[in-house]
Amino acid sequence: MVANRQIHLVETPKGKLGPEHFHLAEATVPAPKAGEVLLKVLYVGLDAANRAWMQGATYRNAVEAGTVMAGGALAEVIESKASGFAVGDVVFADTGWQEYAALPAEALTKLARVEPLTHLLSLYAVSGPTAYFGLLKVARAVAGETVVVSAAAGSVGSLVGQIAKIKGCHVVGIAGGAEKCRWLVDELGFDGAVDYKAGDFHKQLKAATPKGIDVYFDNVGGDVLEAVLFRMNMKGRIACCGAVSQYDTATPRGVRGVPGLLVVKRLRMEGFIVMDFQADAAVAAADLKSWVAAGKLKVQEDVLVGLEHLPQALIGLLSGENRGKRIVKVA
Amino acid sequence: MVANRQIHLVETPKGKLGPEHFHLAEATVPAPKAGEVLLKVLYVGLDAANRAWMQGATYRNAVEAGTVMAGGALAEVIESKASGFAVGDVVFADTGWQEYAALPAEALTKLARVEPLTHLLSLYAVSGPTAYFGLLKVARAVAGETVVVSAAAGSVGSLVGQIAKIKGCHVVGIAGGAEKCRWLVDELGFDGAVDYKAGDFHKQLKAATPKGIDVYFDNVGGDVLEAVLFRMNMKGRIACCGAVSQYDTATPRGVRGVPGLLVVKRLRMEGFIVMDFQADAAVAAADLKSWVAAGKLKVQEDVLVGLEHLPQALIGLLSGENRGKRIVKVA
Incomplete structure (x- = not known):
């Protein structure tokens, strides 16, 4: 049986975030219900906002101690019970910091594959x-x-x-x-x-x-x-x-x-x-794509490998150690 | 010979404004040059912004110690060497806190008389x-x-x-x-x-x-x-x-x-x-006038009498003692 490794937030930090606020846990891989898909997490994107989510409700609910740390990720559908999603589809979703997640269709944004795939996180998704x-x-x-x-x-x-x-x-x-x-x-x-x-x-x-x-x-x-x-x-x-x-x-x-x-x-x-600008997303994506193709826009990525490095990846980002988009490769 | 009583700012206040920052002086009534008018100050309007002007440059130059305190006023033209202005005209201008001022035409806004005249300060001018x-x-x-x-x-x-x-x-x-x-x-x-x-x-x-x-x-x-x-x-x-x-x-x-x-x-x-909204001033004035005429808009005035009361009028305004527009009747 395959385990689902997860990073939990064990305590809401009062001051500076440290490794002691996280721990690595193992759960079973969830089974998708009707209307859901099972996702294999490929890459987790790190953002300063991840830290703000621990302070309380922002544009999303607060991340509470004792739960899987939240985070936007690029993931692949490995089992689908949701219409519109097939095995092999790549999606952007808040899977949290774990290897597998079962999520309903409405929580997913299906993305066309690009080369390199990480550009979906570093350029197109957010x-x-x-x-x-x-x-x-x-x-x-x-x-x-x-x-x-x-x-x-x-x-x-x-x-x-x-x-x-x-x-x-x-x-x-x-x-x-x-x-x-x-x-x-x-x-x-x-x-x-x-x-x-x-x-x-x-x-x-x-x-x-x-x-x-x-x-x-x-x-x-x-x-x-x-x-x-x-x-x-x-x-x-x-x-x-x-x-x-x-x-x-x-x-x-x-x-x-x-x-x-x-x-x-x-x-x-x-x-x-x-x-707030979802309605104009296609215009932005087209411009961004053309600028990258023309060599006018450089996309800088800062990729770490391994789920276990997520806490340090965020802690380091908050102290400004990254250059460009910090990403953790999970699968 | 008529004297021109003035209130000077004698010192730039560091903390709270007090009567010690002002003193009453007498000067001669200025003679208007070509392009200028001589104004008799009728009413000075008080604003919290008057205090901000002492802190440094804002949307106008700072008011400097040793000069006549600045302030917007309603004044009457008593001698004119400027085309477009005649004796008896009522204008809004930064005359400062004094009884008479000589100012160039471009520093004046000519206003149509209304009843009561103070509404030009409490409602229309600012x-x-x-x-x-x-x-x-x-x-x-x-x-x-x-x-x-x-x-x-x-x-x-x-x-x-x-x-x-x-x-x-x-x-x-x-x-x-x-x-x-x-x-x-x-x-x-x-x-x-x-x-x-x-x-x-x-x-x-x-x-x-x-x-x-x-x-x-x-x-x-x-x-x-x-x-x-x-x-x-x-x-x-x-x-x-x-x-x-x-x-x-x-x-x-x-x-x-x-x-x-x-x-x-x-x-x-x-x-x-x-x-910034000068271009639409007529629209605002027409609306304000019609609302007052219809009894929908009450204009509250708080009028003190005598140039010498200007310092205390401003000090009191800053501590919130006024209700509605604070005005000092000078002439």
Whole structure:
């Protein structure tokens, strides 16, 4: 009999997430009921939002202690009792951190296979459309504007910057460490990159944005958001995508300059979730595909192998150790 | 020879504004140059923003120590060297806190006289259009939504709530003290009012907004904004008009929940200034006029008499002692 290895969240972290909050368990492989399919998990995608889910209800229910850790994954149908799904189909679903999951049809998004398959996670399923809609529909960046993106070496940030370049913007990334900053400029074609861990971060940010900032794609919140607010131009727009600086702490802090600077500079700050743009998903996918084919958009992946590495993969992502989309290969 | 009494800002306040920051001086009445008019100041309007101007450059230059305190006023042309302006014309201008001012034509907005004349300050010149555009163009409140407004007993807030009622919204005001709260409900027709100074403010706010909050018109920032963020509904909108809780202090504080709650609830926060909507000013004025004529919109004024009372008028406004538009009659 085949076992289903799972990673459980054993305790809700109060402060920093650590390996002690997880444990590896074995369960039996579930049997799909009518309307369900049995999935074999291929790749699990890691996101800073995974940590936010432990803090309480967000755009989904909170992940509770004692249950399988939640997470979006690419999976293959190995048994189907749901119409519309056949053995061999590849789907995106919140399978959680485990080797097998039985899920109802409505929890699955069927995807056409691409080469490499991991692009479904690193580009098409979440990161690409998030970058695309946040930049173009929420912040409405246009050619000639200065766009700043934080967590710029991450999966979403690295795509935001490249899409902004494709659209003719002046692009500055904010990332942790000189090496990542060099990579953004030398490999991804950003116009500038600023190291938020450097002592002279504010000075660097000012130097990199001589015309101020028109659009800020915010993945981090906190101090970096505060610093950017002071550099924003009149009528600037801030697409609020995430707040990773505030997820892995017991003491989230407030942002000064809100709402004062919003009034003075007539700024717009707007939160969004990629699911809100489902209706336009095909347009985004077509653009992303064509840009990759034309060599204008590089997709960076950071793949670890083995279900057991999932806890450390997330812990490391929260401290900024990844470059591009962090993925754990499970099967 | 007639003297021109003036109130100077003698020192930029670091913490709370007090009478010691002002002094009364006498100057000579200026002579208008070519292209200028000589104005006799009739009424000075007080605004929380007057205090913000002392903190540094906002949407206007900072008010500097040693100069006449700035302020918007209703004034009459008593000598004209500018084409388009005749003796007897009434204008709105930043004359500053003094009895006479010589200003160029481009600094003046000529206004048609209304009865009472003070409505030009309390309704037409600033407060009315600010309430109107912030609620209807920035926050885009529509019938059936729950609208919350802070500093609700102030000049802008009291109009915001009444306009929202006219538009069919469920309206809750936030104000300081039980008496103001009763006035909002009994006299202005708000559906509810919450006392932010009460120990059970959060509980009161929850009880007054059983369906959550769709639109928040924010005049105060700080703790009240933070409390409201937690009650906002999905896709809610916050019109950022001011941050009076943060002006009169040496230690402005950050707002928690930004940007986290903006992402989770897909909220939009947007700052604005009434001048941005100049192109639609006539539409707003016509609506405001018709609502007053129909008895649907009450204009509350709080008039003090005598230039020398201006410092205390502003100090008192910052601590919330006014109800409706605070005006000082100068001439």
